[in-house]
Structures are given as C-alpha cells and as structure tokens.
Amino acid sequence: AKENPDRFFQVGIAEANMIGLAAGLAIGGKIPFTGTFANFSTGRVYDQIRQSIAYSNKNVKICASHAGITLGEDGATHHGVLDISYLRCIQNIIISAPKDGNELRDLLYTATLNTTKPFTIRYPKEQSVKFEEKSPQKIEIGSWEVLTEGSEVLILAVGSMVSKSLEIHSMLMEKGISSEVVNCRFIKPMDENYLNESLPKYKLVVTIEEGVTDGGFGEGVINWSNKKNIENSILTLGVPNRFVDHGPRNILLEEIGLDSMTLFEKIYNFSRKSNE
Numbered sequence: 001a002k003e004n005p006d007r008f009f010q011v012g013i014a015e016a017n018m019i020g021l022a023a024g025l026a027i028g029g030k031i032p033f034t035g036t037f038a039n040f041s042t043g044r045v046y047d048q049i050r051q052s053i054a055y056s057n058k059n060v061k062i063c064a065s066h067a068g069i070t071l072g073e074d075g076a077t078h079h080g081v082l083d084i085s086y087l088r089c090i091q092n093i094i095i096s097a098p099k100d101g102n103e104l105r106d107l108l109y110t111a112t113l114n115t116t117k118p119f120t121i122r123y124p125k126e127q128s129v130k131f132e133e134k135s136p137q138k139i140e141i142g143s144w145e146v147l148t149e150g151s152e153v154l155i156l157a158v159g160s161m162v163s164k165s166l167e168i169h170s171m172l173m174e175k176g177i178s179s180e181v182v183n184c185r186f187i188k189p190m191d192e193n194y195l196n197e198s199l200p201k202y203k204l205v206v207t208i209e210e211g212v213t214d215g216g217f218g219e220g221v222i223n224w225s226n227k228k229n230i231e232n233s234i235l236t237l238g239v240p241n242r243f244v245d246h247g248p249r250n251i252l253l254e255e256i257g258l259d260s261m262t263l264f265e266k267i268y269n270f271s272r273k274s275n276e
Contacts (some may be wrong), residue, residue: 015040015261019048019060026058031112037071038064038080038122042087049118061108061114067122068099068160070208072252076243083122084158086216093118093189094141101131103185104217108182109136110121124160124210126249133252146192153271154202158217161208168267177271185216195224204274205234206267210258213238220253235270237263251253 001008011018015036017066040220041064053060064083071078087095098104104123111119118219157165165181207218207259218236240256253259
C-alpha cells in the first residue's frame with residue numbers, strides 16, 4: 001500500500017465486493033491478489049468465488065491468511081478451519097498451503113507467473129512473516145515435497161502441521177518406528193505421481209491438517225486410495241467437527257489434539273494397534 005498506492009485497494013469489511021472487484025480486474029488483464037482471513041476469504045464469498053472466478057476460470061489469486069486456529073483469541077467466528085472443505089469441491093481452482101514463509105513466497109511467485117488459473121494460498125500468519133533473503137523459486141503445481149524417508153508410516157502433512165510432523169518423526173524414531181514425512185503443499189491438485197508410487201507401499205497412512213477433517217484434505221486422500229483399490233489404513237487428523245472456543249493458539253491446539261505430543265500419541269497408538 002505504501003510503495004504502490006495505485007495498485008492497492010482497501011475495500012473495507014466487504015469481502016464479496018473484494019472478490020467481484022478482483023474478477024473485474026482479471027477481465028481487464030490484471031493479476032489481482034485478494035487478502036483477508038481464511039474464514040472470510042472463502043465462507044463469506046463462496047458464491048462469488050464459484051460464480052465470478054472459478055466458473056469462468058479467471059486469473060485471480062486468493063490469499064487466505066490466518067488459516068487454522070491462528071486467531072484463537074477471536075474465537076469460533078474467526079477460526080479458519082472450513083476453507084479447505086469449502087474449496088475442494090469447486091471446479092478449476094488450485095488450493096495450496098505453504099509450510100513456512102519461504103514457501104509462501106515461492107507459491108506467490110508460482111501463482112503469478114506460472115498459471116492463469118484461480119489460485120488459493122492458505123497460510124497461518126505466524127509461520128509466514130519470517131523468510132530468508134533469496135530469490136523466489138517456481139514450484140511445480142501439484143507437487144509435494146518428501147522431507148524424511150521412511151518405511152513404516154507415511155505422514156502426509158499440510159501447511160502448519162508440517163513442522164509438527166517433523167517433530168513427530170523424531171519421536172517415532174525413538175520408538176523404533178520409521179516414518180516418511182511429506183509436505184503436501186498442494187491440496188488440490190494432489191501429487192498423483194507420488195500417490196501412485198508411494199501410497200501402495202504403506203500399510204499405515206496418516207494425514208494431518210489444521211482444518212476440519214470432514215471434507216478436508218484427508219478425505220481427498222481416502223477417496224483417491226479407494227478409487228485405486230489400495231488396501232491400507234488411513235488415519236485422518238485435524239480439527240474436530242465442533243466450534244472451537246476462544247483462547248491462545250497453543251492451548252486450543254492441545255484442546256483439540258493438534259499439539260505435537262497428542263499427535264505423536266495418536267500416531268504411535270495407531271501404529272501399534274495396526275501391527276497387533
């Protein structure tokens with residue numbers, strides 16, 4: 001806003017107007033980026049995204065900040081936990097989630113220069129404000145990133161849950177359990193090359209997302225596995241299907257079971273029970 005005042009438009013608390021304005025700018029040959037909280041970037045403007053952007057495949061980039069439980073003190077009205085479920089069923093749209101600030105910048109670069117499709121980036125504020133001083137890199141759309149290789153449990157993590165999954169990987173190693181952690185930075189499209197090659201190798205698969213599991217990323221993996229007739233056990237971890245109250249983020253994550261220790265215990269017990 002300070003450096004390019006002629007390219008920044010403050011529309012106030014009028015998210016539907018923001019999406020409509022972005023659609024109009026795209027018709028005029030611009031590449032608009034919208035920005036507000038994940039809950040209001042999707043739920044409040046669902047019809048505008050579907051009708052004005054996705055239906056006509058417009059080149060609009062939706063930046064959904066404060067995804068997950070990053071607005072804990074603001075309570076259930078502001079938690080960004082439904083956006084993945086909202087958007088997964090909409091045609092023509094790309095949904096992404098960076099693991100950190102560096103990847104957020106790379107996704108912005110990718111969205112701007114490497115596709116003209118509607119492109120959504122969901123991210124928590126706290127993991128996105130810090131990044132290294134280096135040039136942005138193109139990310140192949142739909143590609144995932146293998147962070148640790150393992151042989152017993154496959155952990156497919158989205159966005160903010162990637163760093164926690166790496167902690168869990170170390171904890172599982174101490175118990176003698178080998179896990180492969182994958183940064184699933186694209187929720188839609190998923191990395192079908194990776195899924196084709198790797199999903200049949202694992203009897204135990206875990207998906208972790210800071211969003212509701214009903215209609216979320218994990219359900220997408222289950223549906224894909226079922227269509228391919230792959231026999232494995234898939235544990236989907238995320239926000240429970242209830243409204244989460246006010247509170248500091250770390251306390252709320254513990255309450256809903258998305259802190260590192262609780263996630264580890266769930267995955268460890270899942271592994272033990274499956275091997276009995």
